[in-house]
Amino acid sequence: LPDPTTPYGVDDSENIVERVEGKQREFDFTPLPHWDLGTQLGIIDFDRGVKLTGSRFYILNGAGARLERALIAYMLDLHSRQGYEERYTPFMVKAETLFSSGQLPKFVDNLYHDVEEDLWMVPTAEVPLTGMYKDEVLDETTLPQRFTAYTPCFRREKMSAGRDVRGIKRGHQFDKVEMYIYCKPEESENELHKMLQDAEDTCKGLGLTYRIKRLCSGDLGFNARITYDVEVWAPGCDEWLEVSSVSNVGDFQARRANIKYKPTDGSKSRLVHTLNGSGLGLPRTLIAVMENYQQKDGSIIIPEALRPWMGGIEVIKK
Secondary structure: OOOOOOOOOHHHOEEEEEEEEOOOOOOOOOOOOOOHHHHHHHHHEEEHHHHOOOOOOOEOOHHHHHHHHHHHHHHHHHHHHHOOOOOOOEEEEEEHHHHHHOOOOHHHHHHEOOOOOOOOOOOOOHHHHHHHHOOOOOHHHHEEEEEEEEEEEOOOOOOOOOHOOOOOOOOOOOEEEEEEEEEOHHHHHHHHHHEEEEEEEHHHOOOEEEEEEEOHHHHHHOOEEEEEEEEEEEEOOOEEEEEEEEEEEEHHHHHOOEEEEEEOOOOOOOOOOEEEEEEEEOOOOHHHHHHHHHHOOEEEOOOHHHHHHOOOOOOOOO
């Protein structure tokens, strides 16, 4: 059930923008969208991606591939400093694991399934990070437990032609770094605010303008009590792109997965609360970096925060 503080609304048109952080860059030229910028620089290859697999797939070349990898490393290292323990999980899971996290049965049509082995490709690292403690009782003294993980994500969601799917904004395979927290019920409100701040700090470290949106009850995920979206400004696309959705799901997942903790006072075991959030999602973060750091000559300056992983590359140019 939605938290009492979640605003009532019918759909996403009634979500509330709580604040905007940072100032949108003023250009002395018309900024290009990433699909033109990436093609001109030779760092995104749409045609060969389609040749390999089909629509909504692409190849990142050279400095483009390295920039994606740098973003992932930057996020994982930052979250480690923020107090999250890194996990590397399987990219395929059992159906019961997807049930525990809430993806099954509701989203069965959006998942890739190996029928013979009865294994499912993960749509988010939230799934294995939930399932790894299934049927376990945690010690109260170990809570809260905070984890971060990178996975490619696989989703079969139907995509119609048009502006919303042009470029690399939406695809059937994409990279994402996840944040995940197990805590006691009385800790979950504070942990939600910590996770949101950690997602914000990830944007700030990249120098991106972003806004915080509070989701109304009609746009809330069916397992979530409270959700905040973090959206970054993409000047070439001329739109705000969601790069993180930070949610407190209460004991919903813990109840499905039977995850409890044993209080130190010897009382009966209780269900934990779980929280999840992208930290951040790619390739939308990649889009924002490309479009915000583009120059008049068509080059892209690498943000300072990413340069340790770029092998000396400071500018992507022809």
